[in-house]
Every structure is written in structure tokens, then in C-alpha cells.
Amino acid sequence: MPNQYKIGQGKSFAVNNLTKIYTSNKQLDFTASLLQQVFKKRMNIQLPVTHSPSADATIRLIIDPTIKGNETYKLTVTAHGLTIYGSSSIAIQDGIMTTDQLLLGDAFASSRHQIAPITISDKPRFARRILMLDPARHFLSVKDIKFYIDQMIKYKFNALQLHLTDDQGWRVEIKGYPKLTAGGPFYTQEELKDLCNYAALRNVEIIPELDVPGHTVSILSAYPELACTVNDTIPKIIGTTTDMMLCCSQQEVYSFYKVIISQVCALFPSPYIHLGGDEAAISKNWAKCERCQALMKEKGYSNPAQLMIPFFDKILSYVRDAGKKAILWCELNNIYAPADDYLFPYPKDVMLVSWRNGLTPTCIDITKRYGNTLILAPGEYAYFDYPQMKGDLPEYNNWGMPITTLKKSYEFDPGYGLPADRYNHVDGVMGTLWGEAIIDINRALYMTYPRAFALSEAGWTDMEHRNWNSFRQRLYPNLLDLIKCGVSVRAPFEIAKDN
Ligand SMILES: [Zn+2]
Numbered sequence: 001m002p003n004q005y006k007i008g009q010g011k012s013f014a015v016n017n018l019t020k021i022y023t024s025n026k027q028l029d030f031t032a033s034l035l036q037q038v039f040k041k042r043m044n045i046q047l048p049v050t051h052s053p054s055a056d057a058t059i060r061l062i063i064d065p066t067i068k069g070n071e072t073y074k075l076t077v078t079a080h081g082l083t084i085y086g087s088s089s090i091a092i093q094d095g096i097m098t099t100d101q102l103l104l105g106d107a108f109a110s111s112r113h114q115i116a117p118i119t120i121s122d123k124p125r126f127a128r129r130i131l132m133l134d135p136a137r138h139f140l141s142v143k144d145i146k147f148y149i150d151q152m153i154k155y156k157f158n159a160l161q162l163h164l165t166d167d168q169g170w171r172v173e174i175k176g177y178p179k180l181t182a183g184g185p186f187y188t189q190e191e192l193k194d195l196c197n198y199a200a201l202r203n204v205e206i207i208p209e210l211d212v213p214g215h216t217v218s219i220l221s222a223y224p225e226l227a228c229t230v231n232d233t234i235p236k237i238i239g240t241t242t243d244m245m246l247c248c249s250q251q252e253v254y255s256f257y258k259v260i261i262s263q264v265c266a267l268f269p270s271p272y273i274h275l276g277g278d279e280a281a282i283s284k285n286w287a288k289c290e291r292c293q294a295l296m297k298e299k300g301y302s303n304p305a306q307l308m309i310p311f312f313d314k315i316l317s318y319v320r321d322a323g324k325k326a327i328l329w330c331e332l333n334n335i336y337a338p339a340d341d342y343l344f345p346y347p348k349d350v351m352l353v354s355w356r357n358g359l360t361p362t363c364i365d366i367t368k369r370y371g372n373t374l375i376l377a378p379g380e381y382a383y384f385d386y387p388q389m390k391g392d393l394p395e396y397n398n399w400g401m402p403i404t405t406l407k408k409s410y411e412f413d414p415g416y417g418l419p420a421d422r423y424n425h426v427d428g429v430m431g432t433l434w435g436e437a438i439i440d441i442n443r444a445l446y447m448t449y450p451r452a453f454a455l456s457e458a459g460w461t462d463m464e465h466r467n468w469n470s471f472r473q474r475l476y477p478n479l480l481d482l483i484k485c486g487v488s489v490r491a492p493f494e495i496a497k498d499n
Helices: 026-043 089-105 107-111 142-155 189-201 217-222 251-267 290-299 304-321 360-370 394-400 406-410 441-448 451-460 468-484
Strands: 005-007 021-023 059-063 073-078 081-086 118-122 128-133 159-166 205-212 272-276 325-329 351-354 374-376 426-433
Touching (some): 021 026, 026 089, 059 089, 073 089, 081 089, 089 107, 089 118, 089 468, 128 205, 142 159, 159 217, 189 251, 205 251, 251 272, 251 304, 272 304, 290 304, 304 325, 351 360, 360 374, 406 468, 426 441, 441 451, 451 468
Parallel strands (some): 021 059, 059 081, 128 159, 128 426, 205 272, 272 325, 351 374
Antiparallel strands (some): 005 118
């Protein structure tokens, strides 16, 4: 739902066989092709793109550098034409996707090649609207991820996080370390470059994630010497070993990750790299390791969790050397409420992601206090690997997780009713699809839609313009449209009777 619109007066804009799409800027050619696809799909009409402002070029995409805000756009439809103004290609693309919504929502007028007059002035509530896929648990092909991107841009998601390494697999080629990817399917660096280019044309940022120091059995199975001394004689087997970590005091860990981080940073154009930092089983690893205990003594630490300080001190220096910023999953001093501090002091230049059920309001307060920026992925609203209803993932016994219904996802207010200055460090929202029970792209899409519609609106639309009954009405044409595109969606039959 756009943040500001005004229904216009007078005649509709009539698209005909002479109508052209004008753009002054050749760099907008790909973006203009997305609008061509919209008219082909909604009106079955093929409109040419032109760079000359002729009388027939009544659909216009105009870059206006004086417009403030990277994604602020203005869309006007009058009897004389349709114009989208914005300061960037992503702003123009946002206007195109809103045009698609208008044409989809007014299908009868579209079938007659008419668009009713309207003026929309719009911009997102939050800068980053992210979805996260987990090909470490169940591999997804580059083709599948491209298809996923094609769908997410329709709802103005502008970033995709790829969870590339975990206990179950290592999915990114690292030159010089072929043993990392010897055990299963993986993306070559060439494939990832191609995927990043595909995403960039569609104004999607791909954020790579390498999870450390926990969730590392895939690297430990290839290089067991990177584990703590307590695990020296324990086999490291993908799919069997759990709760094992990189040793904080093994120098080779750092020489490995220096290379790995620099290669991954060079591969992805995003200014960010996510380095995990979650669910580290410190009591079973660092607390029982001879080397780590010696380091604790040397540093004068009383709590083994403090070893996260020197660990990330080194790891984050490689990120800074690559000219990037790090993102970490936010861990607090308790995994359930109440919690009142970080697990360890995160450096200020780290962006954190709030994720644990019920802890997001606390995370918003603590990150505000310490000056970290924050992404919100609260389990109870935005973990799309959670089932949508009881029995919805029967073969995985609901994957052992609580239920997150579509309505629950829609109830997410990333501001939690706080005054704006209490959450102005929140950069965006993220929907996660942890892959343990997500066996393929069809399951990923089924878990994503329709709940991602709700998250899209939570990330984009101010609370005063959000309304469950309005959302329910707008949901159906979008669901049917995705089905026509070959997307597996879940029919939310439970809300049909919800008046
Ligand atoms: Zn150790």
C-alpha cells in the first residue's frame, strides 16, 4: 500500500498501439523493460521503448535528481499519460511495481487498455526490505534463486541474504581451499557473479552470509584442526556432529578466514557481509579447550563468552580491510526475556539482526543505547520457515516450531508503537527461510507467500495506512497472479471466514 495517493478526476489514460515508453536515460533501459513486461502481461500489448520525446511517448520514466530519498517516487496518471519520477533506477522500479499493482487491481479497465487517473507520492518506511534463503541446508540452484528474485521485486523487496555456510554444507567456492566444497553442490565464483549481476539489474542487493564461530561443521569436517582441543579426537561429520565451533585460539582459523572473507567480499557488490555469530555453544567448546582457557587467563576474562571479543576483533578487521561492514545476528545475555545487555560488546560499526522470539523490543532499546544499526527479523512475525498452521509441514512434524499465521505476520509493526526517535536506527526488516525443512524452491515459495506480502507492507507502509481488511482484499489478486506465474503459494483459507 503506497503511503500517499489521490484518486484523480476526469478521463482515464487510454493505451493504444502507438503508445511508447520514453526514457531519457539509457541506463534505465533494463528498468523500462520491466514496465514493458507489465503492459504485456496486464494488457497483452507490446510497447516499444524510445529515447526521443515524441508525441506518442506518453508513458515516461524520468530521473529527477532533485527528488530526496533513494526510493522516493511519484507516479501520475492523467488522460494524457503515465509518468514515473524518481532520483534513481530503484525509485523508478518501485513506481513500475506500483503501476503493476494498479493494473492488476483494476483488471477490467486494464482489459480495455485504460488506466484511471491517480497521483501517488510514495517512499518506503524502512531502507532495507530483505528476504533470506538458506541453500546451506538444502541447496537451491542459481536458476531457482533468480526465479525467487523475479517474484520478490514485485513487492519491493530490495535485498536477498544467502546463508552460504552452516553445519550441513559449504556452498561458496573459495580459491585455494577446494576441500571446502568437495562434499556437495556449491556455487562457483563465476555463478555467483552472474547471480549478482542478475540481481543488480533488478535493484536487488545480495548479502552473503558465512556463519562463524558456531554452525561450522562443514569447514571443520574438511579442516578438523580448526576446532578446539576438547574436540581433537571427536569426528567432525556433516549431518551428525552438532554444537561444534571454530577454536578462538587457533591461529589457522584466522589465516583461513582472512582469505575466505576477502574473496567473498570481492565477489558480492553489497557493502555488507553477514558473519553469523549466533547460537555459539561456548560452554561445550571454548570453555573446555586448553588453548582457549589459556587465552582467557591471559586476557583476564571471567566468562568464556568474552572470547567473542578477540575472535570478532580479528574477523571484523578482515571485513574492514575489504572496505565492507559486517552484520551479525544479535545475541543478548539471555536467549529469553528478560535480557538487558549484549552477550559481548559488539563494535559500533556492526549492524545487528534481532531474531529471537519476543526479544526484538529489548534489542531495539539496547542497540539504540550502544549505537548499532539494526535489522528486524523477529521469529514470531518474520520467520517464514515456521509453519503457517498446525500440520502444515507434516513430514517435519511442523519442524518443531511455533505457528506464525498470515494474520500474525501482518500484525508486525517494526516501530512497536514507539516514538520515531526511539527506532530511527532500524535499517530494515527481514523474512528468514531457514532451510532444514525447506527441501526445494517450491517449498521456499510456499512458505514465503503470502506472508511476505505482509512483511513487504510492514517494511514499506506507515502504520496509519495499514489495515488488515484492506490487505485481505488486495491479497487475492496477488495470490492468483503468483499462481499464474508458476509460484507455489499457500492458500490462506483460514482467513476467508475472518470478518
Ligand atoms: Zn579453542
